[in-house]
Amino acid sequence: MSFLTSTWSYLPFANFKVEPALLEPYLPKGTELDLRGACADISLVGLRFENTRILNLPVPFHINFSEINLRFYVRQPGSNRRGVVFIKEIVDKPLITLVANKLYNERYETMPLDFALKENDQSNKVTYRWKPKEWQQLSASYLPKALPIEQGSNEQFILERYYGYSSYDAQTTYEYEVCHASWKHYKVTDFELSVNFEQTYGSAFAVLDTLQPDSVMMAHGSRISIENKRKL
Template sequence: MNHTQPTTYHRLAARDRPAGLPVMKQRWSRLLFLHWRVDPDLLRPLLPAGLHLDLHEGEAWLGVVPFLMERVRPVLMPAVPGLSWFLELNVRIYCHDDSGQPGVWFLSLDCNQPVAVELARNLFLLPYEHARMRYGGDLNATRYHCLRDGELDEAVYEYGPAGEIREAHPGTLEFFLLERYILFSRGRNDRLYSGKVHHPPYRWGPAKCDQWSTLPVKWDGLPEPHGPPESMLWVDHVDVHIFPLRRLPPTL
């Protein structure tokens, strides 16, 4: 079936706030975006029918993103100590639907808050995994640990900012990797859904990363990328509105 390739218009339009009311508010902070170029033929089979691999200048990218989740709560509700602050680490690839909407397909999302794991699995149909996680240090040198339940070895990251902070420009690799406002997920009977997040454009800079791990990729059943990350980006924080899932039209 033919499908529309994402254009600059599609990528900029994804930033627009959707109609209706958000269901959640949260802050993402101390974000580390690590990316490797990967053979597109390795990633295409991971996408369900109706989604297509999104490429930057003909190349596919795999991301590992550890960060802090803060002030997570339903709209109109206060944040709750013990529930609203936790850690998350996701493994992600980039895709688009038949209409050209660009977004993210998550291979996994490790999290150390059991209630958040179960809610995200059921409400957003995302592949969350229970994990033991912790972090320390300050904004200039965060040390971050993740051990998924059932695994033996721990993924460790030591990172911080390393340069000028700016916004990404359309057409750049940084824009392609960072400016993602749509997630795709799969429900019963292989039905596809999209969910929108809305936040100001990321203010990013290069990251220094003294220690990094590809273990989460291995945990997801993929070969670990060789060599250091080819892109390492840092974002201090961003405040986010989360909107409900919407079912995508069936693929013909």
Template sequence: MKAKEILKQSGHRPFEFPENSWKFYQEWNKTIFLHWEVNPDLVKPHLPKGMELDTIDGKTWVSLVAFDMNHIGIRSILKIPRVSDFHEINLRIYVIYKGKPGVYFLSMEGSKRSSCKVLRTLSKFPYRFSKMKRTDFSYASKNTEFDDSFHAEFELGNPLETKNKTDNWLTERYVVFQDYSKNIAEYNVHHLEWPLQDINLKKLEVNYPRFSDLINNKPDKIHYSHGVQVLAWNKIRHRT
């Protein structure tokens, strides 16, 4: 789908996208969402200064998202070879900053060293390299620096014809906030509403020692999506 057609569909967003032109294109494909309901007192210590914890019906959530990052490129420029396509796993919490609901990444892993280095430098996101391998029905990752590991085997089910309020709250997020130096970086994105479907986990091993109080092997909610095309804007810096 062309960018102008993606931009025409925005009724699912909780706020408008920026008026200036988008700059980057990427795709988030074959996406596994694992969500845990957690005690807010365990999440608050991870919040950077100035960010608030976002909740739904008084509940706080943490999510692990494992997917394929594809076709990263600058507007009107072809994708960058050996950087644009890789597997990614991120661990995110749900926040509000300057009135906008968004996400904040506790952890980001990529399957290519070159991609992690370039994106960490350009975006300030906390990318780090992990060994990853996936098939259409499995996903595995290992990081020796922090002894993090993830392994999932699954079967795909039927599309979700009706999504509830929590499904939308967890997936329809259109801004990322990330701290670096003395700044909070704001990254706005836009895509069509996530097409979700059921997923049956045949095997799941989640081991992130630094965040063992937040996530484990029994998520409270799971989703799968074949993916979305994503338009992204230049970062906005906020002094803290």
């Protein structure tokens, strides 16, 4: 039985290029940075959880909710498994924070979080807002036609990730599989990023306040399942 099932939807990605040294302290043992050239990729991501079930059971008041996360990209040496490591995942549901941190050793934090969606025939817009101390915002405007992910594309590198990795301690890494169909994406026509990364993620990530996104994407999402963790 899957640990969690949900529909992930409305996923904007603001992607940055950073020096690998920024992320190396957060690498779980048994993984390495998945690099393209000299820089590493890190992404600020918004997403909606809908029709969520834990161990196939709906949890009252925790079925539909939003998340903001900051993540980077890793792989297992000598394998084709490519995945993600989360710096922090923000939700407004304390129970989600408790379960994810205790059972999956993730870095969830609870704070106020808003989601807004505007859709019409010509253009759609999604907005996520969260409040560590002051309100922060990630929004993307995009065309409504969904597009397939092309082989070898930037979208494929960022979006097609089917494993998550987290550190239990300096010597122990847990891996979990995230099962879903290959996503489609949308053409982004505009975006707004009003984020104090240092306030949200700490002084180590203040460098992101000085950078513009290398790319901004909008993913369609799908039904997903998060499988039970295993020790590497």
